[in-house]
Amino acid sequence: MSPLDAFADGFARRALLEAVMVGGLCGAVGVHVLLRRLPFFTMALGHATFPGVVLAALAGISLFAGAAAFGVVVVAVVALLGARERVDDTSAVGVTLSGAFALGVLLLSAQAGFSRDLTAYLVGSIVTVQPGDLVTTAVVGAAALATLAALHKELVLGAFDRGGLAALGYPVLALDIVLLLVIEATVVTSIPAVGTVLAVALIVAPAATARLWTERLRATMALAAALGAASAVVGLAISLQWRVAAGATIVLVAAALFAVSLLAAPRHGLLARRVAYRASGSGPVSASSRA
Amino acid sequence: MNLFQPFAVPYMQRALVEVLVLGALAGAVGVLVVLRRLAFVGDALTHTVFPGVVIAHLLGRSLLAGALAFGVLTAVLLTTLGSHRRVGNDAALAILLTSFFSLGVVLISRTRGFTADLTVFLFGRVLAVDRSDLYQTLAVAAVAALTLAVVHKELVLRAFDPEAAAAMGYRAGVLDLALNLLIALVVVAAVEAVGTVLVIALIVVPAAAARLLADRVGAMTALACLLGAAGGWLGLAVSYQVSVDHDLRLAAGATIVVVLVGLFLLAAAAAPLRRRLGRGRVAAEGGAR
Numbered sequence: 001m002s003p004l005d006a007f008a009d010g011f012a013r014r015a016l017l018e019a020v021m022v023g024g025l026c027g028a029v030g031v032h033v034l035l036r037r038l039p040f041f042t043m044a045l046g047h048a049t050f051p052g053v054v055l056a057a058l059a060g061i062s063l064f065a066g067a068a069a070f071g072v073v074v075v076a077v078v079a080l081l082g083a084r085e086r087v088d089d090t091s092a093v094g095v096t097l098s099g100a101f102a103l104g105v106l107l108l109s110a111q112a113g114f115s116r117d118l119t120a121y122l123v124g125s126i127v128t129v130q131p132g133d134l135v136t137t138a139v140v141g142a143a144a145l146a147t148l149a150a151l152h153k154e155l156v157l158g159a160f161d162r163g164g165l166a167a168l169g170y171p172v173l174a175l176d177i178v179l180l181l182v183i184e185a186t187v188v189t190s191i192p193a194v195g196t197v198l199a200v201a202l203i204v205a206p207a208a209t210a211r212l213w214t215e216r217l218r219a220t221m222a223l224a225a226a227l228g229a230a231s232a233v234v235g236l237a238i239s240l241q242w243r244v245a246a247g248a249t250i251v252l253v254a255a256a257l258f259a260v261s262l263l264a265a266p267r268h269g270l271l272a273r274r275v276a277y278r279a280s281g282s283g284p285v286s287a288s289s290r291a
Numbered sequence: 292m293n294l295f296q297p298f299a300v301p302y303m304q305r306a307l308v309e310v311l312v313l314g315a316l317a318g319a320v321g322v323l324v325v326l327r328r329l330a331f332v333g334d335a336l337t338h339t340v341f342p343g344v345v346i347a348h349l350l351g352r353s354l355l356a357g358a359l360a361f362g363v364l365t366a367v368l369l370t371t372l373g374s375h376r377r378v379g380n381d382a383a384l385a386i387l388l389t390s391f392f393s394l395g396v397v398l399i400s401r402t403r404g405f406t407a408d409l410t411v412f413l414f415g416r417v418l419a420v421d422r423s424d425l426y427q428t429l430a431v432a433a434v435a436a437l438t439l440a441v442v443h444k445e446l447v448l449r450a451f452d453p454e455a456a457a458a459m460g461y462r463a464g465v466l467d468l469a470l471n472l473l474i475a476l477v478v479v480a481a482v483e484a485v486g487t488v489l490v491i492a493l494i495v496v497p498a499a500a501a502r503l504l505a506d507r508v509g510a511m512t513a514l515a516c517l518l519g520a521a522g523g524w525l526g527l528a529v530s531y532q533v534s535v536d537h538d539l540r541l542a543a544g545a546t547i548v549v550v551l552v553g554l555f556l557l558a559a560a561a562a563p564l565r566r567r568l569g570r571g572r573v574a575a576e577g578g579a580r
Contacts, residue, residue, distance in 0.1 A: 039385040040331040047488075087559070091499040094330030095555055098492035102548030105414055105488070109542035122413070123396050197338070201389030208382045245400035248393035255390030 011127055012240060018129045018137060019232035019250070022193045023202060025141040027228025028148065029186045030207030031221045032179060035159040039204045040090065041078065044097035045187050046196040048074040050104035053121060053191075058107070064136060064188060071184040074100060075177075124195030124247030126236065133192050140189045144182045148221075155179055156217060193232070194247035202228060205254035212258075212265035227257060294524070297531035305425055306417045310523030310547065313481045314493060316432050318519030319439060320477050321498030322512045323470060326450040331381055332369060332471065333494045335388040336478045337487035339365040341395035341412060344482065349398065354483055355427050362475030365391065370468040415486030415544045417527075424484060431480035435473055442469050447508050485544050492548040493519055500551075500558035504565060518558075522551035 033042050049067035056066020074096055081092035148155065158165045158175050166172045183203075190199045210224035235250030263270050298307050324333050340358040347357025368387065420428075449456045449466045457463060474494070481490045501514035526547030534540050 034382055037381055039381045040334070043331075043334070043385060043388075081559075087499060087503065088325075088328050090328040090330045091325050091495060091502075094334065094491065094495035095499055095552065097334070098488060098496060098548055099552035099555075101488050102492065102545040102552070105542050105545035106549055109545060110539055197392060198389055200385050201393070204382050204385040205389070208386060243401075244397045248396035248400065251389050251393040252397065255386055255393070258386055 023228035023232030027206040027224035048100035314519030314523040315516040317493035318515035339391035366471035435476035526550040
């Protein structure tokens with residue numbers, strides 16, 4: 001049986017299309033997430049959209065709209081808390097993450113029969129995506145990628161040299177907010193496919209893998225998008241074949257690609273470093289300290 | 292509202308003991324987590340014990356043992372992987388966290404009752420804690436508290452002055468491993484009763500609130516223990532009262548977190564006030580001299 005046979009059914013084809021789009025989008029956006037060291041924030045964003053989804057479900061409006069609206073609130077709360085001198089950014093994110101998630105659970109627990117909907121939301125349910133979801137993913141993904149492409153130069157400069165960006169007269173804060181909104185849109189879009197807990201994996205892992213293979217930023221983004229889409233497709237095929245949870249399998253494939261690259265990548269892999277270390281015969285190449 | 296009346300029934304008493312012990316322990320460890328900005332490590336550990344719990348469940352062994360094995364494994368991995376220059380600590384954490392969690396989800400998705408199990412793991416079942424659960428929690432908490440008592444001074448030194456700690460001959464890696472293991476122990480002690488989302492809240496939120504109100508590490512730790520335990524008590528009481536009096540079911544674990552966040556917001560509101568008072572006192576003392 002060829003691997004493509006798994007995609008013969010209509011639902012499987014829809015899932016395949018969703019996987020390619022979400023994987024590619026997450027991979028490309030992930031490079032910016034890594035450049036700005038935002039993985040924990042992205043994680044929090046995934047959790048924190050939860051009460052928005054619950055409220056939207058109760059009010060009968062689009063889950064996308066609910067999640068997106070709550071995501072904006074979370075971005076604002078983290079920014080406000082983090083601005084206080086005695087609350088560092090990590091703690092601000094931690095407090096916001098747990099508080100928002102608990103709020104969602106509280107709202108949901110007041111309803112009857114909550115565990116089922118919750119699971120689909122937490123770990124995704126890519127095989128049940130509807131044509132409407134596909135359209136949303138396509139539109140949001142195109143808008144997000146177009147924004148990244150249009151502002152590429154400014155966003156990259158902002159990641160490496162905020163002072164320089166400000167000195168050139170660019171609105172630094174506005175650019176930060178645009179990037180955070182793009183990340184938020186990406187998280188919200190990928191929730192139906194891989195779920196809130198695992199969206200961050202599809203954003204971070206392909207980008208981290210790509211960074212091990214290439215140094216040029218545009219190449220990194222292209223490679224990350226390709227790796228994201230490939231992880232999603234392979235994971236989906238495995239999950240259809242063996243009947244295991246799709247979102248989690250996709251994440252495991254992405255993580256496996258990362259683990260292999262971490263060992264074997266030509267310049268930055270652990271093996272290559274060991275060889276270089278032996279060859280140079282000087283002090284350790286990497287310090288393993290954690291600040 | 293009555294703070295004592297809900298605890299007349301045995302299952303509420305057990306839940307109360309559980310959250311008081313966990314709240315105090317998590318508060319004490321949480322201060323070190325907040326000082327070192329390791330909230331993400333705490334979050335990662337809460338997710339990475341999941342496959343351990345699932346495997347223990349599938350093999351019919353003690354869930355605690357499974358969680359403990361994976362907690363220790365993650366603590367060691369987190370410490371030894373360190374930071375790869377091009378990967379970054381937080382990216383490595385995110386990948387480790389999600390892939391371990393996914394492993395658990397994949398394993399459990401093959402079984403029946405998948406959704407119910409996942410929900411229990413995430414949100415706990417503090418009201419269903421039985422006597423043996425309680426003893427297990429107490430045993431793990433005692434080990435964690437003992438460990439904390441032994442290495443607390445060194446961990447504080449490592450947090451504030453890593454160079455001095457290194458100069459005094461402490462190995463940074465060993466101390467980091469000790470702290471990661473401590474966080475893992477708290478997570479393991481708590482995860483079956485209160486769920487992962489609540490654990491991370493118990494660790495981070497009281498400590499962050501205490502940091503707003505206290506300047507010295509000792510005072511911060513005492514306050515964090517107190518806030519953690521008080522949040523647990525208040526949350527249980529509120530959740531019970533609301534469901535009995537108003538027929539509105541509020542999940543106990545989530546109510547505790549919301550109460551803790553409420554306490555944090557109160558602390559955030561009170562902090563500027565306290566600082567102004569403190570400044571006034573310093574000025575008055577300076578004037579008297």
